Amino acid sequence: MKMYECKGSIPVLEGRRIRLRKMEVREARRVFTFWSDSEVTRYMNMESMFSPEDAEDMIELLNRLSLSEDAIRWGIELKENGELIGSCGFNHWQLSGAFKGEIGYELSRSHWRKGYMSEALDLLHAFGFETMKLNRLEAMVDPRNEPSQRLLESFGWSREGLLRQVQYTSTGYKDMLLYSLLYEEWNKKENGTYANHQ
Numbered sequence: 001m002k003m004y005e006c007k008g009s010i011p012v013l014e015g016r017r018i019r020l021r022k023m024e025v026r027e028a029r030r031v032f033t034f035w036s037d038s039e040v041t042r043y044m045n046m047e048s049m050f051s052p053e054d055a056e057d058m059i060e061l062l063n064r065l066s067l068s069e070d071a072i073r074w075g076i077e078l079k080e081n082g083e084l085i086g087s088c089g090f091n092h093w094q095l096s097g098a099f100k101g102e103i104g105y106e107l108s109r110s111h112w113r114k115g116y117m118s119e120a121l122d123l124l125h126a127f128g129f130e131t132m133k134l135n136r137l138e139a140m141v142d143p144r145n146e147p148s149q150r151l152l153e154s155f156g157w158s159r160e161g162l163l164r165q166v167q168y169t170s171t172g173y174k175d176m177l178l179y180s181l182l183y184e185e186w187n188k189k190e191n192g193t194y195a196n197h198q
Contacts, residue, residue, distance in 0.1 A: 004095060004132040008067035010074060013127060015119040020074035022063065023087065027075070028055040030084050034108035043142035044106060045167055045174075062089075076107065076120050085111045088120045093132065100136040101128055112147075121155060125186055135183045140167070140176040149177065156189055157181045 010022040023031060032055040034040045041048045049055055065071035073089035086107035093101030103124055107117050128134045141148050143162065153159070157179045165173035 006066055006069045006072055008063075010063070010066055010072060011127075013074065013123040015079075015123050017079055018085075018116055018119050018123075019077050019079055020088065020120065020123055021077055023059045023073070023075035023084070025056050025059050027084055028052045028059060031055045031059065031075070031087070034086060034106065037109055039109050040106055043145040043148070044104075045169060047170055062087075076116065078116075085116060086120075088117075088124060090124075090128070090132075093134065095132075095134075098136075099134050100138060101132065101134050102138045102140065103128070104139070117151060118154070121151065125155070125181070129183050129186055137181045139179040141179055143175055143177050149179075152179045152181075155181065156185055158185075 013020040029052045032049055032052045035046075035055055035058065036049045038048045049058070062071065062073040066073070071089065071091055073087055075084045076086040076088060077084055086105065088103065088105035091102045091104045103121075105117060105120060105124075125137070128137050137157075139148075139152055139157065140163070141152070149159070158181070160178045160180055163176050163178055166176050167174045
C-alpha cells in the first residue's frame with residue numbers, strides 16, 4: 001500500500017458551506033481574533049495570543065510542520081464570503097505500524113452552534129480515512145469541554161478513558177479524555193457496509 005505523503009501540500013477540502021484550505025500569514029489579524037479569545041482557547045493546549053504577530057508566527061510554524069510531515073492544519077473558510085472562522089487538522093500521525101492520527105480543532109465564538117465544526121469533522125474523517133488511509137483517529141479532549149465531547153460522540157467516536165496529567169501547560173499538568181474512531185466504524189456508518197480499507 002502506498003504511504004500518504006504530505007510534503008507541504010495542504011489540499012483544499014470542499015464542504016457544503018465551508019472549505020478547508022491553507023492559512024496565509026497575511027490573514028494573521030483575522031486568525032488573531034479567535035486565537036486571542038480566552039473562551040476559544042480555554043480548553044486548548046495553547047495560551048491566548050497577545051498580538052497579531054503571535055498569529056503570524058503560529059501560521060508560519062503550522063505551514064512548516066506540513067513540510068516536515070509532522071502536522072497538517074487547515075483554516076476553516078466560509079464559502080459565502082471567504083471569512084476564516086477557525087482551524088482544524090491533524091496534530092500528528094503515524095503510518096507504519098499504527099496508521100493512526102490525532103485531530104484538533106477550534107472555532108471562533110461567533111460561529112459556535114451553527115454546524116460548521118460538524119462539516120469540518122466530516123471532511124477530516126474522509127481525508128484521514130480515505131486519503132491518508134488511517135485506521136484510527138484520536139482526539140484529546142479536556143474533561144470540562146462538554147460541547148467537544150458531544151460533537152465527537154454524535155459522530156460515533158468512543159470515549160476510551162481518562163489520561164491523567166498527560167499534558168503540561170502554563171497552569172500545570174492536565175488530565176485529558178481520549179476519544180477514538182476506527183475506520184471500520186466510520187465506513188459502516190457512511191456506507192452501511194465494510195470495505196477493504198488497506
